[in-house]
Amino acid sequence: MITLLLVVEPLLFAAAAFAAGTRRAVLRALLTGGAALHLILTLGCLLLDRDTTAFRRRGVELLAADTTALVFLGITSVLFLLVAVHTLLWLPAANRCEYRTGNGGGSPRMLRENLYTGGLLAFLSMMSLVILARNFGLLWVAIEATTLVSAPLIAFHRSPGALEAMWKYLLICSVGIGFALFGTLMLANAGRCADGTILGLNIDTLLQFSNRLNPVWFKAAFIFALAGYGTKMGLAPFHTWLPDAHSEAPATVSALLSGALLNCSFLALIRFLEVAPVDLRGFCSELLGALGILSLATAAFFIIRQSDFKRMLAYSSVEHMGLAALLWSLGCVDYSLLHLCGHSLIKMMLFLVAGNLLLAYGTRSVAAVGELFATVPRNATVWLLGLFLICGTPPSPLFVTEYLLVAEAPLWLGATVLLLLFAVFCGMSQAFLRMAMGNCTNRQPENVPVRAAERLWPVPVFAALLTLAGGLVLTCLLNRGGL
Amino acid sequence: MTGWTEIVLAALLISDLSLAAASRLYHCIKLAALQGLLLGLLPLVIWNWQESPPHWELLLVAAANIVIKCVALPCLLARAMRRANVRRELEPLAGYSASLLIALTLAGASFYFCSRLGIAPDSPSLLAAPVAFTTMLIGLFIIIARRKAITQAIGFLTFENGIAVFGTGMMLDWGLLVELGILLDVFVLVFVMGIAVFQISREFDHIDADRLNRLGDRPVHAAGDTAESAEVNES
Numbered sequence: 001m002i003t004l005l006l007v008v009e010p011l012l013f014a015a016a017a018f019a020a021g022t023r024r025a026v027l028r029a030l031l032t033g034g035a036a037l038h039l040i041l042t043l044g045c046l047l048l049d050r051d052t053t054a055f056r057r058r059g060v061e062l063l064a065a066d067t068t069a070l071v072f073l074g075i076t077s078v079l080f081l082l083v084a085v086h087t088l089l090w091l092p093a094a095n096r097c098e099y100r101t102g103n104g105g106g107s108p109r110m111l112r113e114n115l116y117t118g119g120l121l122a123f124l125s126m127m128s129l130v131i132l133a134r135n136f137g138l139l140w141v142a143i144e145a146t147t148l149v150s151a152p153l154i155a156f157h158r159s160p161g162a163l164e165a166m167w168k169y170l171l172i173c174s175v176g177i178g179f180a181l182f183g184t185l186m187l188a189n190a191g192r193c194a195d196g197t198i199l200g201l202n203i204d205t206l207l208q209f210s211n212r213l214n215p216v217w218f219k220a221a222f223i224f225a226l227a228g229y230g231t232k233m234g235l236a237p238f239h240t241w242l243p244d245a246h247s248e249a250p251a252t253v254s255a256l257l258s259g260a261l262l263n264c265s266f267l268a269l270i271r272f273l274e275v276a277p278v279d280l281r282g283f284c285s286e287l288l289g290a291l292g293i294l295s296l297a298t299a300a301f302f303i304i305r306q307s308d309f310k311r312m313l314a315y316s317s318v319e320h321m322g323l324a325a326l327l328w329s330l331g332c333v334d335y336s337l338l339h340l341c342g343h344s345l346i347k348m349m350l351f352l353v354a355g356n357l358l359l360a361y362g363t364r365s366v367a368a369v370g371e372l373f374a375t376v377p378r379n380a381t382v383w384l385l386g387l388f389l390i391c392g393t394p395p396s397p398l399f400v401t402e403y404l405l406v407a408e409a410p411l412w413l414g415a416t417v418l419l420l421l422f423a424v425f426c427g428m429s430q431a432f433l434r435m436a437m438g439n440c441t442n443r444q445p446e447n448v449p450v451r452a453a454e455r456l457w458p459v460p461v462f463a464a465l466l467t468l469a470g471g472l473v474l475t476c477l478l479n480r481g482g483l
Numbered sequence: 484m485t486g487w488t489e490i491v492l493a494a495l496l497i498s499d500l501s502l503a504a505a506s507r508l509y510h511c512i513k514l515a516a517l518q519g520l521l522l523g524l525l526p527l528v529i530w531n532w533q534e535s536p537p538h539w540e541l542l543l544v545a546a547a548n549i550v551i552k553c554v555a556l557p558c559l560l561a562r563a564m565r566r567a568n569v570r571r572e573l574e575p576l577a578g579y580s581a582s583l584l585i586a587l588t589l590a591g592a593s594f595y596f597c598s599r600l601g602i603a604p605d606s607p608s609l610l611a612a613p614v615a616f617t618t619m620l621i622g623l624f625i626i627i628a629r630r631k632a633i634t635q636a637i638g639f640l641t642f643e644n645g646i647a648v649f650g651t652g653m654m655l656d657w658g659l660l661v662e663l664g665i666l667l668d669v670f671v672l673v674f675v676m677g678i679a680v681f682q683i684s685r686e687f688d689h690i691d692a693d694r695l696n697r698l699g700d701r702p703v704h705a706a707g708d709t710a711e712s713a714e715v716n717e718s
Contacts (some may be wrong), residue, residue, distance in 0.1 A: 057660075110682065135658075135661065137658065137661030137664070137665070138660070138664065141661060141667075144665075144668040145668055145671075147672075148668065148672055151675055152678075155679075158682060160686050160687060161697055163679065163682055163683050163686055163687075164695040164697055164698055165698060167632060168695070170675065171626070171635060171639065174639060174672055175639060178643060181643075181646050181665070182619070182649065185646065185649055185650050185655055188655040188656075189653060189655060198656075243698075243700070247698070248698070302700050311700065
């Protein structure tokens with residue numbers, strides 16, 4: 001029953017937040033309370049065994065937490081709590097800056113605070129549903145619902161850019177996921193055996209009888225699902241909505257989109273891969289791997305000389321999703337999950353710092369930001385630390401997974417990956433170092449936004465320490481040959 | 484099984500073709516409502532009434548389909564249309580006669596494709612799969628070939644109808660919970676799209692999706708280049 005609570009609890013908090021109106025103290029209590037309770041329930045899920053936590057209807061498991069789901073659930077829950085705490089600090093700061101200077105990072109707000117808080121909590125609920133669903137139909141419903149609740153969050157500020165990003169996100173993702181629905185239908189059709197039994201769409205049934213699926217229909221189903229959920233996950237060439245949405249959304253929403261939502265979409269693909277008949281495993285892995293390497297190449301191409309630092313982070317997400325897909329296609333399932341966890345934490349931290357810089361400077365342009373160490377030293381330190389962590393410098397956890405990827409892959413693939421990773425590193429470090437140390441024309445005086453941004457350090461620093469600790473443990477394990 | 488299935492499917496096909504050639508938005512919305520009605524009727528006419536009366540879940544899904552897709556969604560779209568103050572799709576990217584021709588080609592291609600596919604012989608109607616493919620393709624075509632954001636929403640609705648026709652026509656069972664979940668998703672999606680259309684029309688004074696091209700990866704010094712964004716729009 002805990003799994004049902006995990007989905008319902010944030011939804012109830014969201015409804016309460018919606019009803020709370022303009023009482024800010026109540027809203028903030030609801031946001032952190034909902035996030036903390038979700039984390040406690042997740043811990044409960046980790047400790048209890050699967051049969052006690054599962055939710056059944058007419059004897060069929062609808063929601064349950066298997067090992068993969070637990071990993072995703074844990075990272076989503078931790079991430080959401082961190083983002084909620086950051087929101088507590090960030091929203092008052094942004095309000096104060098808006099009040100003092102007349103603009104706190106741009107246009108008037110489209111969402112009132114209660115809608116924003118409610119939207120975040122509903123987003124958490126739908127992501128939990130994606131992670132726990134044990135039925136392909138339910139999985140689709142949940143993924144589409146994450147699009148719907150996160151689209152208004154992107155247009156938090158009613159700027160032309162944000163509205164454009166929201167429209168593209170809605171349309172491209174919905175059409176993409178429409179293909180996934182078609183793929184799911186084809187899967188249902190593949191489950192109609194010649195002897196008249198119908199396997200249905202329950203994941204556990206399909207896992208058990210995966211060899212009875214019709215191979216031709218399953219191939220078609222997988223291709224459609226790959227295109228559909230791949231769109232949501234940001235795999236090239238379906239990634240076109242991603243840089244727009246991630247760069248226009250407020251920092252906290254970008255952090256969640258990149259750190260949690262992309263993982264959830266990958267999980268949907270993983271479910272399809274898990275039920276693949278043995279003969280078709282190779283086919284599915286090859287397709288996934290091809291899209292992975294294409295994503296890596298696309299991201300490397302667009303990161304070099306990128307002029308907008310939030311877009312750069314968004315393309316870096318495309319890159320890491322590609323790497324995770326590549327790891328999965330090579331059969332290194334655990335490393336792929338490890339890579340996703342590491343990426344989620346680091347990318348959340350970077351997006352939050354990017355939001356702080358946006359608050360301080362009022363621009364997303366790399367060229368207009370400079371001398372970070374003189375203006376916002378704490379943010380600058382975390383920003384540079386983030387650069388090295390995301391590019392896989394040891395002891396980053398990403399170093400371990402990328403090393404294992406290159407070690408496992410055939411020579412030509414390993415060499416290509418290394419080359420592309422190097423290109424990404426060059427592109428990112430050029431922009432980051434220029435922002436941190438280069439000269440800048442509009443140097444910010446010690447004003448209200450700069451001081452406010454400087455006070456928003458706790459969550460990014462905590463995330464950085466967490467990642468470093470995890471990375472050190474992993475590197476030691478790697479050194480001893482434990483991986 | 485007395486030919487009613489074929490009649491409903493043929494009506495769906497006709498509504499697809501008229502949708503491809505319709506220029507007034509109100510007309511498009513009415514056609515989308517008609518499709519919703521036909522989609523709601525489809526499971527009822529496919530059911531074999533002589534053997535047994537249908538169970539309540541089937542009736543509930545059919546009723547929910549008709550209420551949401553034939554009444555609620557068209558009302559939402561019409562409201563968004565009035566608030567955004569648009570009546571017609573002027574200057575579509577593909578003209579109306581050309582659109583009709585392309586729609587016919589798409590329909591022909593789907594029929595040919597499905598004849599090659601070898602649909603299971605126990606499916607209720609041979610027309611179901613080709614009509615579903617045609618509806619999906621024409622929905623996608625409308626999304627690509629029309630400028631107004633609201634027409635794109637109608638195109639998406641058509642695309643989704645096509646998927647639903649495939650599901651019903653091939654007698655694939657989702658289960659009640661998922662079926663209602665999908666309907667709810669589509670309803671909320673059109674609701675959110677309606678809000679987005681209103682906000683876009685307020686902010687930009689137009690709802691031409693092909694002119695939503697400010698975002699993109701331009702080189703630092705050439706800010707006028709929008710080729711990349713145009714690509715984003717199309718996909």
